[in-house]
Amino acid sequence: MRVLHVAAEIYPLVKTGGLADVVAALPAALAARGLDVRVLLPGMPAILSGVVEARRIIRLGPVFGAAVVTLRLARLPDSGLLVYVIDAPFLYRRDGNPYLGPDGRDWRDNHRRYALLGWIAAHLAGGELDRNWRPDVVHAHDWHAGLAPAYIAQNPALNTATVFTIHNLAFRGLFPLDHHNDLGLMISGADQSALEFHGHLSFMKAALFHAARINAVSPTYAREICTPEFGWGLDGLLRDRGGNLSGILNGVDYSVWDPGSDRALAHNYTAEKLRGKRICKLKLQAELGFALRSKAPLLAVVSRLTSQKGMDLVLGALPDLLAAGGQLVVIGSGESEIESGFRAAARAHPGSVSVYLGFDDALSHRIMAGADILLVPSRFEPCGLTQLYALRYGTIPLVRRVGGLADTVIDATPDRSMPRPTISEPGRRTASSLTTRAAASFPGGSATRWR
Incomplete structure (x- = not known):
């Protein structure tokens, strides 16, 4: 054919x-x-x-x-x-x-x-x-x-x-x-x-x-x-x-997205051998000018910076996230008002917030490997691919339960000790509360919890 x-x-x-x-x-x-x-x-x-x-x-x-x-x-x-x-x-x-x-x-x-x-x-x-x-x-x-x-x-x-x-x-x-x-x-x-x-x-x-x-x-x-x-x-x-x-659900090209062989990473790793992910996080923190704290929750946005993607919700949740000791890295471009909001946050918190406006393929891979949590609070999402990449790289996707996000991210961990990783409604208070809870509860380097 x-x-x-x-x-x-x-x-x-x-x-x-x-x-x-x-x-x-x-x-x-x-x-x-x-x-x-x-x-x-x-x-x-x-x-x-x-x-x-x-x-x-x-x-x-x-x-x-x-x-x-x-x-x-x-x-x-x-x-x-x-x-x-x-x-x-x-x-x-x-x-x-x-x-x-x-x-x-x-x-x-x-x-x-x-x-x-x-x-x-x-x-x-x-x-x-x-x-x-x-x-x-x-x-x-x-x-x-x-x-x-x-x-x-x-x-x-x-x-x-x-x-x-x-x-x-x-x-x-x-x-x-x-x-x-x-x-x-x-x-x-x-x-x-x-x-x-x-x-x-x-x-x-x-x-x-x-x-x-x-x-x-x-x-x-x-x-x-x-x-x-x-x-x-x-x-x-x-x-x-x-x-x-x-x-028909989108999928992942494992020849491009595989932490075990990804050439963009400081150290390769797998679900069975997670030491490399910790190294990737420390290298990313150093690259971004963040404090080298392996137990600090490092959250990421790899997205178009638009209200459809819920990026205004991320900006609204940012003060609580930083108060909980979190760090945030953002890569993408989009609506000028949201871009300006992230630029202002990076200027105000240079040791905790980093923003790259545009697209850099290798950097997006390093972020996916080095981050602990990926934020995808979309108001609607046909499928979404970044949450699939995050799952592949052992990075927790925190998403809203819409579209393909509902089909690919489930509310479960083996011991149910993590907060539910999906947002049902896209309100600022809901997003802020759940993001802060995720940051406060994240495993902090526990290999068993990550697996």
């Missing part, structure tokens, strides 16, 4: 969240099982410079405002996975975030940039672009690839199966309705109901309407998005498509 995955980012070349991890790991895992798998990506500078053995397949243009578009076939340097890269400098030659400009706002031509991604996928499915390879299944990921099922559906001669995975329904790919003129999609009759969303064009809705099968990244999230509370106005459509909606 030939499968084409379509996405806007892939680890380690371009990453803003867990989507990139999945797009790197899932195709590689399917290929290892014998499927013929390729990935279609937009030609961001980091992707074009990061792939190897690139060769031209076909040159197109003008299309979607780009005078010249070149489709290249290349390999990822580590996994050897085959990837198609859309080389369209006018649309994609922009450094930094794949969706936002330097001012932090969406690029004004994002509708064209990501329509091209779906359009190329559909024409690969039609066998028009690569005469040597044509997919049986097109698997599109999140709104950026949402028009792939729509373009495929417009060609009744195609028998290509389509799958769409919702990684985060909150990002619906909304654009002014008159932008449909730029996309080559019909917007009348049935097509209007497929694309129109309260006076806007929605790439997400187009995918949910047209894809043969829909996948959410955890069973609980698949149920949640069919309700008004979590459905972002699309719950009615999802209930209608319920027979084609599944919830």
Whole structure:
């Protein structure tokens, strides 16, 4: 079976969240099982410079405002996975975030940039672009690839199966309705109901309407998005498509996340030999300028710094955490107000709070290994990956009971002596109380308790 995955980012070349991890790991895992798998990506500078053995397949243009578009076939340097890269400098030659400009706002031509991604996928499915390879299944990921099922559906001669995975329904790919003129999609009759969303064009809705099968990244999230509370106005459509909606839990790529072999760590360790985790903690404390106290609870945030992720709750709980003798390290970026709050906390408590605004892959691994507790108090969470990494690295995940967090973190230890590690409601007092209790009760280096 030939499968084409379509996405806007892939680890380690371009990453803003867990989507990139999945797009790197899932195709590689399917290929290892014998499927013929390729990935279609937009030609961001980091992707074009990061792939190897690139060769031209076909040159197109003008299309979607780009005078010249070149489709290249290349390999990822580590996994050897085959990837198609859309080389369209006018649309994609922009450094930094794949969706936002330097001012932090969406690029004004994002509708064209990501329509091209779906359009190329559909024409690969039609066998028009690569005469040597044509997919049986097109698997599109999140709104950026949402028009792939729509373009495929417009060609009744195609028998290509389509799958769409919702990684985060909150990002619906909304654009002014008159932008449909730029996309080559019909917007009348049935097509209007497929694309129109309260006076806007929605790439997400187009995918949910047209894809043969829909996948959410955890069973609980698949149920949640069919309700008004979590459905972002699309719950009615999802209930209608319920027979084609599944919830399949994300997993961990153990070739990347394994404390026993992780090259980013000061010392490797396993559940049976935990001495290395204590060394990792002391090394991390030294790196961050913290007091070298092995029994001080070291808490971590590895996340987008947004209210959706509950980061305002972490800021609210911070005074009580510090009063309990805790330390906090934060890595991520997001909303300016929350970033400013963490910067101010780091300035006020330089020996107890450290903040890295941005992303550093090696540092995130060192934090995951050196921390005692990972904070994930999300208001909603499609799946979440960091709590899975934490479990793999022997770091206690303190989470809210929503979405994939409810599917992956259980309220149990062998002797029930730890506080319950999930937050049912996202109130500041609840988060502060539970965080402080966790810090006060953490095992303090007891290998038996950690196991």
